[in-house]
Amino acid sequence: SLQVKNDPIDESLEYCYKKLEKVSRSFTVVINQLNPKIKDEICVFYLVLRALDTIEDDPKLSADTKIILLKNFHLNIGNESYSHDDIGDEPDYVELMQNYCHVAKIFNKLEEKYQKIIEDITKKMADGMCEFIEMKGIQTLAEYDKYCHYVAGLVGIGLTHIFAASNLEDRKIMEMEDLANSMGLFLQKTNITRDYAEDVEKKRFFWPNELCSKFTDDYAGFLKNPSQKALDLLNSMVNDALRHFTQCVSYLKCLGDTTVFKFCAIPQLMALCTLELVFNNERVFSENVKISRAESIEIVSKCVNFEQFKFLIAKLVNNWKLKLNSNSELFDKTKIFLDQILLAL
Ligand code: PS7
Ligand code: MN
Ligand code: MN
Ligand code: MN
Ligand code: MN
Ligand code: MN
Numbered sequence: 001s002l003q004v005k006n007d008p009i010d011e012s013l014e015y016c017y018k019k020l021e022k023v024s025r026s027f028t029v030v031i032n033q034l035n036p037k038i039k040d041e042i043c044v045f046y047l048v049l050r051a052l053d054t055i056e057d058d059p060k061l062s063a064d065t066k067i068i069l070l071k072n073f074h075l076n077i078g079n080e081s082y083s084h085d086d087i088g089d090e091p092d093y094v095e096l097m098q099n100y101c102h103v104a105k106i107f108n109k110l111e112e113k114y115q116k117i118i119e120d121i122t123k124k125m126a127d128g129m130c131e132f133i134e135m136k137g138i139q140t141l142a143e144y145d146k147y148c149h150y151v152a153g154l155v156g157i158g159l160t161h162i163f164a165a166s167n168l169e170d171r172k173i174m175e176m177e178d179l180a181n182s183m184g185l186f187l188q189k190t191n192i193t194r195d196y197a198e199d200v201e202k203k204r205f206f207w208p209n210e211l212c213s214k215f216t217d218d219y220a221g222f223l224k225n226p227s228q229k230a231l232d233l234l235n236s237m238v239n240d241a242l243r244h245f246t247q248c249v250s251y252l253k254c255l256g257d258t259t260v261f262k263f264c265a266i267p268q269l270m271a272l273c274t275l276e277l278v279f280n281n282e283r284v285f286s287e288n289v290k291i292s293r294a295e296s297i298e299i300v301s302k303c304v305n306f307e308q309f310k311f312l313i314a315k316l317v318n319n320w321k322l323k324l325n326s327n328s329e330l331f332d333k334t335k336i337f338l339d340q341i342l343l344a345l
Pocket of ligand 2: 023
């Protein structure tokens with residue numbers, strides 16, 4: 001052909017996948033194996049929300065500026081001139097905001113049905129983020145669920161719409177919004193629980209006061225200074241995340257396409273593995289505890305269908321149960337949730 005190189009679309013697509021790899025190794029793996037019908041769609045969806053989250057997370061912006069930027073963001077998803085020089089608290093995120101044109105270019109090439117889903121979720125997430133900027137932190141457990149719905153449950157719902165719109169999954173999964181929401185909540189709550197040290201150091205507080213106040217009047221004070229109360233609070237946070245997992249199992253049971261299944265199941269398995277590592281682990285109060293590279297490679301290579309998923313979950317849950325050798329009320333609660341997971345498989 002005459003067009004040998006420098007097709008601007010190819011260049012933008014290459015940019016998007018390179019950026020995805022930079023900002024999320026695990027999502028790169030699961031997105032790259034997706035059916036080509038929805039692969040670029042979900043890559044763009046990820047980067048659009050990553051850009052939105054970059055605005056939400058930037059400590060340099062005032063609350064008022066943030067709210068204006070967030071509220072207007074959905075109008076600019078396909079704006080190829082949208083760009084910000086200095087938004088973002090990490091170099092990779094700053095660079096994404098500077099070169100947002102590539103994301104907009106690929107977004108503009110998507111079928112309208114996908115554009116609408118991405119736009120709708122982005123707008124709802126931005127409005128939700130603004131609601132929480134205006135509040136003084138997360139007080140109740142209900143507010144915690146609401147925040148996690150905005151920043152992650154909505155992603156689960158949007159992804160479900162994309163699976164159905166592509167016909168890779170049956171339209172009936174659209175009726176499972178509650179289960180799709182739980183898929184997001186479980187990932188988000190695991191992230192918030194694991195990221196204690198990083199978030200507190202950056203003066204970001206996500207642990208709900210209703211839970212924290214049962215153990216301390218200053219949960220940031222546990223930073224590099226964990227006590228038994230700190231561990232009890234941590235285990236309560238783990239329990240609150242864990243209660244969503246049976247719903248995640250129900251969601252995953254309904255999937256038909258293998259690539260969609262792996263895309264959905266691998267992050268859930270990694271999150272459950274993370275939660276087990278974080279449970280009763282005082283290192284959470286001083287560092288970012290992460291599962292080993294070997295463990296995540298094992299999960300990616302072995303979690304290929306529901307049968308294998310079941311096997312891996314059962315192994316993980318039974319190992320976790322061996323750690324519950326005390327008669328604390330919190331451990332009893334953990335054991336109940338773990339037994340419920342085994343029954344749901
Ligand atoms: C569109 C794949 C599969 C039904 C950027 C995937 C940040 C946990 O900020 O990067 O570094 O601490 O570790 C992902 C449901 C959302 C929820 C949410 C969009 C699963 C912006 C992921 C991801 C639904 C708000 C990344 C929720 O964690 O966070 C796509 C089904 C983005 C999913 C954020 C967090 C995601 C998150 P950070 P991470
Ligand atoms: Mn991340
Ligand atoms: Mn955020
Ligand atoms: Mn973030
Ligand atoms: Mn985090
Ligand atoms: Mn991060």
